[in-house]
Amino acid sequence: MAKVLIVFLFLFSGFSAKPAGQDSLKFVDAASLPLVGKGFDDTENRYERLPARLKGVTRDPVWVLSTNSSGLAIRFRTSSRVIGAKWEVTRDVVMNHFTPTGIKGLDLYCLVDGEWKFVNSARPTGKFTEAVIIAHMTPEEREFMLYLPLYDGLSHLEIGIEPGSEIGVPLVELPRREKPVVFYGTSITQGGCATRAGMAYPNILSRMLGRETINLGFSGNGKLDLEVAEAMAEIDASCFVIDCLPNVTVQLMKDNYARFLDIIRGKNPEVPILLVENIRYTHMAFDQNTAAFVNDKNNLLKDIWQERKTQGDRNIFYMKGDNLIGDDLEATVDGVHLTDLGFLRMAEKMYPEIKRLIE
Amino acid sequence: MAKVLIVFLFLFSGFSAKPAGQDSLKFVDAASLPLVGKGFDDTENRYERLPARLKGVTRDPVWVLSTNSSGLAIRFRTSSRVIGAKWEVTRDVVMNHFTPTGIKGLDLYCLVDGEWKFVNSARPTGKFTEAVIIAHMTPEEREFMLYLPLYDGLSHLEIGIEPGSEIGVPLVELPRREKPVVFYGTSITQGGCATRAGMAYPNILSRMLGRETINLGFSGNGKLDLEVAEAMAEIDASCFVIDCLPNVTVQLMKDNYARFLDIIRGKNPEVPILLVENIRYTHMAFDQNTAAFVNDKNNLLKDIWQERKTQGDRNIFYMKGDNLIGDDLEATVDGVHLTDLGFLRMAEKMYPEIKRLIE
Numbered sequence: 072m073a074k075v076l077i078v079f080l081f082l083f084s085g086f087s088a089k090p091a092g093q094d095s096l097k098f099v100d101a102a103s104l105p106l107v108g109k110g111f112d113d114t115e116n117r118y119e120r121l122p123a124r125l126k127g128v129t130r131d132p133v134w135v136l137s138t139n140s141s142g143l144a145i146r147f148r149t150s151s152r153v154i155g156a157k158w159e160v161t162r163d164v165v166m167n168h169f170t171p172t173g174i175k176g177l178d179l180y181c182l183v184d185g186e187w188k189f190v191n192s193a194r195p196t197g198k199f200t201e202a203v204i205i206a207h208m209t210p211e212e213r214e215f216m217l218y219l220p221l222y223d224g225l226s227h228l229e230i231g232i233e234p235g236s237e238i239g240v241p242l243v244e245l246p247r248r249e250k251p252v253v254f255y256g257t258s259i260t261q262g263g264c265a266t267r268a269g270m271a272y273p274n275i276l277s278r279m280l281g282r283e284t285i286n287l288g289f290s291g292n293g294k295l296d297l298e299v300a301e302a303m304a305e306i307d308a309s310c311f312v313i314d315c316l317p318n319v320t321v322q323l324m325k326d327n328y329a330r331f332l333d334i335i336r337g338k339n340p341e342v343p344i345l346l347v348e349n350i351r352y353t354h355m356a357f358d359q360n361t362a363a364f365v366n367d368k369n370n371l372l373k374d375i376w377q378e379r380k381t382q383g384d385r386n387i388f389y390m391k392g393d394n395l396i397g398d399d400l401e402a403t404v405d406g407v408h409l410t411d412l413g414f415l416r417m418a419e420k421m422y423p424e425i426k427r428l429i430e
Numbered sequence: 431m432a433k434v435l436i437v438f439l440f441l442f443s444g445f446s447a448k449p450a451g452q453d454s455l456k457f458v459d460a461a462s463l464p465l466v467g468k469g470f471d472d473t474e475n476r477y478e479r480l481p482a483r484l485k486g487v488t489r490d491p492v493w494v495l496s497t498n499s500s501g502l503a504i505r506f507r508t509s510s511r512v513i514g515a516k517w518e519v520t521r522d523v524v525m526n527h528f529t530p531t532g533i534k535g536l537d538l539y540c541l542v543d544g545e546w547k548f549v550n551s552a553r554p555t556g557k558f559t560e561a562v563i564i565a566h567m568t569p570e571e572r573e574f575m576l577y578l579p580l581y582d583g584l585s586h587l588e589i590g591i592e593p594g595s596e597i598g599v600p601l602v603e604l605p606r607r608e609k610p611v612v613f614y615g616t617s618i619t620q621g622g623c624a625t626r627a628g629m630a631y632p633n634i635l636s637r638m639l640g641r642e643t644i645n646l647g648f649s650g651n652g653k654l655d656l657e658v659a660e661a662m663a664e665i666d667a668s669c670f671v672i673d674c675l676p677n678v679t680v681q682l683m684k685d686n687y688a689r690f691l692d693i694i695r696g697k698n699p700e701v702p703i704l705l706v707e708n709i710r711y712t713h714m715a716f717d718q719n720t721a722a723f724v725n726d727k728n729n730l731l732k733d734i735w736q737e738r739k740t741q742g743d744r745n746i747f748y749m750k751g752d753n754l755i756g757d758d759l760e761a762t763v764d765g766v767h768l769t770d771l772g773f774l775r776m777a778e779k780m781y782p783e784i785k786r787l788i789e
Binding site: 167168169170171172176181183188189190191192194195196205206207208209264266267269270353354356357358359360361399400401402403404405406410411412415 | 530531551553566765
C-alpha cells in the first residue's frame with residue numbers, strides 16, 4: 072500500500088490533486104436525479120440492467136453481469152464550481168487489462184454548445200470512494216451527465232456540490248429518451264476495456280446520436296440467451312444492434328441466432344435490426360486459429376442475414392467487422408478488447424449507419 | 431480473489447485463452463538478446479534507465495523511477511509458432527487509472543513488410559507472471575520487439591518458444607541504433623496511462639521514425655534536475671526533446687530551464703533541441719486555475735525559446751501544446767494522462783517535426 076501511495080504522489084506532484092472546497096461539499100443522493108440508459112424500470116436495484124423477474128431464470132453469469140451499471144448515467148444540472156461524488160461498488164472488481172477507473176469509476180461529461188464534452192473521471196480507491204471530479208469552474212449553470220461503472224455494481228451514489236449551490240433535474244432532454252437504440256453483446260459491448268465509462272462505444276454513440284442507448288453487453292456471456300431476447304423485445308426501441316459474435320460458436324449460432332431474431336421481430340415487426348460481424352481482432356493477423364474461427368462465424372452471420380432478407384425482412388441490416396476498429400492493429404489492449412482508440416473508431420464507423428436507421 | 435477469477439472466466443469464454451503448447455515452452459533468458467531504448471550502458475541492473483553513478487546523487491524519486499523499464503524493448507528473431515514470457519517485476523505497482531498491462535505487462539510487436547505491428551500483450555498476474563503472448567502462428571521466421579513495463583522495475587525476463595525452435599538476435603537493425611532521439615519529461619513521457627507499453631508516445635515514435643528513442647520520463651519528477659541533464663548530454667543523440675512542463679512551476683523554470691539547456695548544449699553544440707509546451711489538459715476547458723497555470727508556463731517557455739534564438743542558437747525548436755492530443759477533449763483518462771488515443775494523436779503530431787529534425 073505504501074508503494075502505491077508513493078507512486079500516486081509522484082504522479083500528481085506538479086498539479087493540484089485536491090482542490091479547495093473538497094472538505095466542505097454538500098452531497099445529494101443521486102436517487103433523486105434522472106437515470107438514462109436503462110432499458111427496464113422493474114429492476115431489483117436502481118443501477119441494474121435486467122428486470123428482476125429474470126433473476127433465477129437467466130443463467131447466473133448473465134444475471135450477475137446485469138447488476139453491473141454499464142451504459143447507465145445520471146443527468147443533472149448545477150452551477151456549482153466544484154463537483155464531486157461519493158459512491159460504493161458491490162464487488163470491487165480488479166482486472167489486469169482494464170483501468171479501475173473504467174471498471175468501477177465515474178465519468179463526468181458536460182453539455183457545451185449542444186455537444187457533450189468530457190470533464191473528468193472520478194478515480195476509485197476501493198469499494199467506497201469519495202472524490203472531487205472537477206473544481207475551479209466559473210459559476211454558470213451547466214448540464215451534466217455522470218456515467219456509472221462499466222464492470223461493477225453500484226450500490227450507492229451521491230453527488231457533491233458547493234454548499235451554497237443547488238443541484239436539479241436537467242432542462243434539456245439530451246440524449247433524447249424516446250425510442251432508444253438497444254445494444255446486445257459481449258465484453259466489448261459492455262465496455263471492456265475503455266479507460267473510463269464514457270469511452271465504451273454505446274456511450275460514445277449515445278453522445279454522437281443525441282439518443283439514449285441501452286447497454287445489454289454481458290462480458291463473455293452474449294450467448295443468444297432467449298429470455299434476454301424476450302426482455303429486449305419489450306423495449307420500444309428505434310433500432311436493435313446485435314453484436315454478440317465474439318461470445319458464440321458456429322453451433323450456438325445455428326441453434327439460437329434465428330430464434331433470437333424471431334423473438335425480437337415478433338414484438339417489433341418493422342424496427343431496424345443491425346447484425347454486427349465479429350470485429351477483426353488485431354491478433355488475427357498472427358493467430359491462424361482465431362482468424363479461422365472468426366471468419367467462420369462471420370460467414371455464417373452473412374448467410375443468416377441473407378436468409379432473413381430472402382424471407383422478406385426489409386429492416387434487417389448488416390455491418391462488416393473488417394474496418395470497425397481501423398487497420399493498423401493498434402486498437403486493442405490484448406488483441407480482443409478495445410482501448411479508447413478502438414472504441415472511438417468503432418463508434419465513428421457505426422454512427423452514420425445507425426443514424427440512418429433511426430431517422 | 432475468487433471474484434476476480436470469475437470475472438476473468440466471464441471475459442474469456444468464447445475464445446481460447448490458453449493455447450496448445452503453453453505447458454511445453456522452452457524459455458530463454460532475455461539477457462542474451464539485444465535491448466533497445468537504453469541511454470546508458472553503466473546501469474546498476476540491465477533493465478534500468480540511469481547510470482549507477484547517479485544513485486544517491488539524483489533525488490530519490492528520480493532514482494526509483496529510473497529503475498522502471500519504460501522505453502526499453504528486447505529485440506529477437508524466431509520462427510516459433512508460439513511466443514510466451516516469464517517475468518518478475520520489482521514492486522508490483524498498482525494504480526487506479528492505469529491498466530496493470532501498461533504498468534507491468536509486456537507488449538509484443540512483429541516486423542511485417544518493414545512496419546512494426548502489434549501482436550499481443552502479456553498480462554501480468556502479480557510480481558511474477560508466466561504467459562503465452564501469441565499462438566497458432568505459421569512457422570516462418572519473424573523479427574520481434576518486446577516492450578518492457580512502463581511503470582515498474584523488471585528483475586528478470588525469459589522468452590518462451592516451442593522446444594523445437596530457436597531464438598536469435600535480429601538480422602534487421604530496426605529501430606536504427608545510431609543517434610537516438612532522447613525524450614526528457616514527466617509521467618506522460620514515461621507512458622502514463624497507455625494500456626500497453628507499445629502505446630507510450632516515445633515508443634510509437636520509435637516505430638514511426640525507425641529510430642531508437644530513449645525514455646527519460648520520470649512520473650511527477652521531470653523537474654529539470656541538472657544531474658539528469660549532465661547524463662543526457664553524454665548521449666550521442668540526433669535530437670533532444672524536452673517535454674517536462676507538467677512537472678515544473680514558473681519559478682522552477684526561471685531557476686533551472688536555461689541551465690538545463692546550457693548543460694545539454696555544452697556537449698552538443700549543434701544537436702536539435704525541441705522544447706514542448708504543456709499539452710492542453712482536457713479539463714482545462716473547465717478548471718480555470720489549471721488553465722491559467724498551464725498558460726503561464728507555456729508563455730514562459732516561449733520566452734525562453736525566443737531568448738535562446740536571439741542568443742544565436744539556430745538548432746532550438748518549439749512545439750505548441752494546443753493540438754498535440756486533438757481538440758475533442760476525449761484523449762485523457764483523468765484530464766491529464768493520455769490514453770492510447772491521446773498517445774497516438776501526440777505521436778502523429780510530433781512525427782513530421784522530429785523526422786525533419788533528425789534527417
